[in-house]
Amino acid sequence: MRMYDLIIKKRNGAALCKEEINFMIAEYTAGRIPDYQMSAMMMAIYFQGMTKEETCDLTMAMAASGEMLDLSGIEGVKVDKHSTGGVGDKTSIALAPMVAACGVKIAKMSGRGLGHTGGTIDKLESFPGFSTGISTKHFIEQVNRIGISIMGQTADLAPADKKLYALRDVTATVDHMSLIASSIMSKKLASGADAIVLDVKTGSGAFMKNKDDAFALAKEMAVLGTRAGKKTTAVISDMDQPLGNAVGNALEVKEAIETLQGKGPADFMELCMTLGAQMLVAGGRAESAGQAQEMLGKVIEDGTALSKLARFIEAQGGDAAAVYDTSLLPQAPIVEEIFSEKEGYVEKIICDEIGVCSLLLGGGRETKESQIDLSVGLILHKKVGDYVKAGESLATIHAGSKEKLTAAKERFVRAYTFGQNPVTREKLIKGILEGDKISQS
Numbered sequence: 509m510r511m512y513d514l515i516i517k518k519r520n521g522a523a524l525c526k527e528e529i530n531f532m533i534a535e536y537t538a539g540r541i542p543d544y545q546m547s548a549m550m551m552a553i554y555f556q557g558m559t560k561e562e563t564c565d566l567t568m569a570m571a572a573s574g575e576m577l578d579l580s581g582i583e584g585v586k587v588d589k590h591s592t593g594g595v596g597d598k599t600s601i602a603l604a605p606m607v608a609a610c611g612v613k614i615a616k617m618s619g620r621g622l623g624h625t626g627g628t629i630d631k632l633e634s635f636p637g638f639s640t641g642i643s644t645k646h647f648i649e650q651v652n653r654i655g656i657s658i659m660g661q662t663a664d665l666a667p668a669d670k671k672l673y674a675l676r677d678v679t680a681t682v683d684h685m686s687l688i689a690s691s692i693m694s695k696k697l698a699s700g701a702d703a704i705v706l707d708v709k710t711g712s713g714a715f716m717k718n719k720d721d722a723f724a725l726a727k728e729m730a731v732l733g734t735r736a737g738k739k740t741t742a743v744i745s746d747m748d749q750p751l752g753n754a755v756g757n758a759l760e761v762k763e764a765i766e767t768l769q770g771k772g773p774a775d776f777m778e779l780c781m782t783l784g785a786q787m788l789v790a791g792g793r794a795e796s797a798g799q800a801q802e803m804l805g806k807v808i809e810d811g812t813a814l815s816k817l818a819r820f821i822e823a824q825g826g827d828a829a830a831v832y833d834t835s836l837l838p839q840a841p842i843v844e845e846i847f848s849e850k851e852g853y854v855e856k857i858i859c860d861e862i863g864v865c866s867l868l869l870g871g872g873r874e875t876k877e878s879q880i881d882l883s884v885g886l887i888l889h890k891k892v893g894d895y896v897k898a899g900e901s902l903a904t905i906h907a908g909s910k911e912k913l914t915a916a917k918e919r920f921v922r923a924y925t926f927g928q929n930p931v932t933r934e935k936l937i938k939g940i941l942e943g944d945k946i947s948q949s
């Protein structure tokens with residue numbers, strides 16, 4: 509078999525068979541197919557697409573390109589959760605302890621990633637001493653003991669995807685539905701959970717800018733998971749404005765803690781409740797979403813979700829005292845308000861622009877090598893639909909230097925649009941999809 513012939517075949521619009529896809533992925537992972545040929549293949553796929561069969565074969569080949577984690581040493585149903593990402597998305601930090609406190613085992617691998625803020629792993633490192641670089645043995649032992657662990661993705665988890673994703677990133681081939689679906693699902697399938705709950709974002713701060721594309725991506729991923737024998741559910745949620753109020757690593761951790769104390773922003777709480785309910789149902793702990801939500805409400809009210817977070821942080825070497833005293837989290841030296849010059853209803857917040865503010869403050873990575881400043885970011889005080897008087901604070905900025913503060917402030921003013929008429933707020937949850945059964949909100 510020759511890669512050259514496979515490129516021609518795909519370029520001309522034909523479907524690749526399983527043997528061809530297995531060959532391409534195995535040889536590329538082993539370094540015997542060069543990046544320039546794989547780039548041509550990715551571009552051919554970008555324009556010609558893939559059939560469901562090809563997408564499934566590609567996903568399985570990438571999942572099997574490294575170690576497939578064996579979680580059979582953990583008793584009970586293991587449920588994983590994945591978000592397609594967005595601005596202010598700190599969901600795992602509150603959701604994982606909530607679900608674990610209700611008795612579903614959380615054995616989750618997470619990434620750092622490029623973006624406006626760090627990934628879950630970076631955010632968790634806001635707890636002084638916390639480490640996600642633990643061994644698989646420690647990971648499994650911890651989940652059996654306290655019901656929760658989050659570790660960094662091992663180098664051997666779907667290495668084909670790691671190489672391909674980096675290549676797609678520099679060849680303008682990331683934003684293709686089947687490539688995104690197979691990339692995400694290959695890592696999820698290799699991570700060994702029994703059930704997967706996906707949070708597929710839609711809006712200006714998401715990969716999928718429109719709702720139809722988000723539903724299509726959710727469906728594609730749910731079908732891939734179901735075919736691989738995993739119970740897969742997808743929640744499609746709004747990312748047309750940041751989630752919650754906090755954007756920035758330690759600030760988001762603080763907001764997740766407040767949410768576990770029952771004092772979180774309403775939209776973030778709603779998302780945690782919706783995803784958590786799906787996880788409890790998938791994990792066999794609840795018979796219905798309604799029953800699951802009651803259980804989740806109870807573990808927040810009686811403090812068991814918060815103490816589960818503290819035990820989790822401590823088990824991975826972190827300072828659990830920061831769960832109860834958030835002044836122990838990284839603090840930025842400069843804290844300033846941004847006052848509104850305009851008056852009216854917030855019509856729109858360009859989510860990406862808020863993300864760029866966080867990046868300019870140093871809260872995210874522009875390249876894999878960039879260092880993140882965990883202390884910086886923004887707290888939004890006004891969201892879409894809120895009325896703002898001139899001179900009122902729109903947001904508080906936490907910065908490491910005057911220069912970065914000025915750059916972020918200049919960018920911030922581009923994000924908000926005001927109008928004189930009341931604005932109808934978008935629904936946060938757009939729909940839920942189980943296998944290929946859709947319920948739209």
Ligand code: URA
Nearest residue numbers: 673682687688691692
């Ligand atoms: N996240 C991934 O892991 N892969 C993609 O292709 C896009 C987002």
